[in-house]
Amino acid sequence: MVKYIQHLFPNIVANKVYKYMSQPKVRSLRDSEEKxxxxxxxxxxxxxxxxxxxxxxxxxxxxxxxxVHGWEGQTGNFAxxxxxxxxxxxxxxxxxxxxxxxxxxxxxxxxxxxxMLTLEFKKEMPELVISHSFGSVNVARxxxxxxxxxxxxxxxxxxxxxxxxxxxxxxxxxxxxxxVIKKVSTKIEADxxxxxxxxxxxxxxxxxxxVEKALIVHSxxxxxxxxxxxxxxxxxxxxxxxxxxxxxGHYSILWSKELQLVLTQxxxxxx
Numbered sequence: 001m002v003k004y005i006q007h008l009f010p011n012i013v014a015n016k017v018y019k020y021m022s023q024p025k026v027r028s029l030r031d032s033e034e035k036x037x038x039x040x041x042x043x044x045x046x047x048x049x050x051x052x053x054x055x056x057x058x059x060x061x062x063x064x065x066x067x068v069h070g071w072e073g074q075t076g077n078f079a080x081x082x083x084x085x086x087x088x089x090x091x092x093x094x095x096x097x098x099x100x101x102x103x104x105x106x107x108x109x110x111x112x113x114x115x116m117l118t119l120e121f122k123k124e125m126p127e128l129v130i131s132h133s134f135g136s137v138n139v140a141r142x143x144x145x146x147x148x149x150x151x152x153x154x155x156x157x158x159x160x161x162x163x164x165x166x167x168x169x170x171x172x173x174x175x176x177x178x179x180v181i182k183k184v185s186t187k188i189e190a191d192x193x194x195x196x197x198x199x200x201x202x203x204x205x206x207x208x209x210x211v212e213k214a215l216i217v218h219s220x221x222x223x224x225x226x227x228x229x230x231x232x233x234x235x236x237x238x239x240x241x242x243x244x245x246x247x248x249g250h251y252s253i254l255w256s257k258e259l260q261l262v263l264t265q266x267x268x269x270x271x
Contacts, residue, residue, distance in 0.1 A: 014183035029076040036079035051104040058091040066126040067094035070133025074101030080255045087266040111192045112137035130155045139202035147210045152213040161229030162200030205237035214240035223252035
């Protein structure tokens with residue numbers, strides 16, 4: 001049916017596909033994650049048509065670490081890392097992105113969060129950034145556009161390579177033809193004011209001079225983001241090193257003892 005309709009009404013199909021891509025599913029947190037979240041100082045912040053939930057832990061006078069979750073994620077995904085950061089005397093700041101977590105629901109896209117993050121990064125000037133999944137792309141975009149933001153350590157817990165792979169994934173799922181794919185790509189380019197071919201981590205990270213050290217941690221068994229993409233990002237990112245884990249999924253890696261140990265060691269090296 002989709003094959004037939006998209007030939008007759010490519011614009012309508014492209015609109016529906018882009019709407020699907022712009023409506024993240026909100027996943028429930030575990031009880032252990034909720035427990036950590038309940039200890040945060042929270043604030044509701046207005047951004048465009050959204051009410052975003054802001055979280056903060058730790059002493060205001062301490063150095064800042066910014067947590068950036070991925071698409072269909074939320075701040076609570078970092079719950080296992082927050083106690084480690086507090087023990088190392090960091091002030092922790094994070095937001096639930098538009099239409100994510102406990103923030104309000106509305107039309108958004110995968111790059112809108114980076115526009116909001118720009119304001120917060122320039123305000124907080126974090127020494128350390130931890131991102132998960134597509135959150136890494138948003139961080140890279142901010143750091144590329146604003147080289148005055150200096151980061152000592154950027155921990156990327158899984159990372160995609162390019163946004164075109166996301167479009168290919170959707171195209172395969174719905175068996176889209178080239179005309180619809182092109183129209184969807186054009187909509188994305190209009191939203192972010194960038195060429196679709198430049199929306200990738202290799203382009204962003206190869207131009208970054210404001211990150212002292214980057215560390216990519218990725219599981220070879222990640223079924224959401226294949227490890228090959230992360231390897232390509234690592235090769236293009238001069239300041240990065242990569243640690244490959246095994247037997248973890250895209251979200252379960254955030255609770256791995258190995259990741260917690262990596263973060264603990266990196267914080268000790270910073271101090």
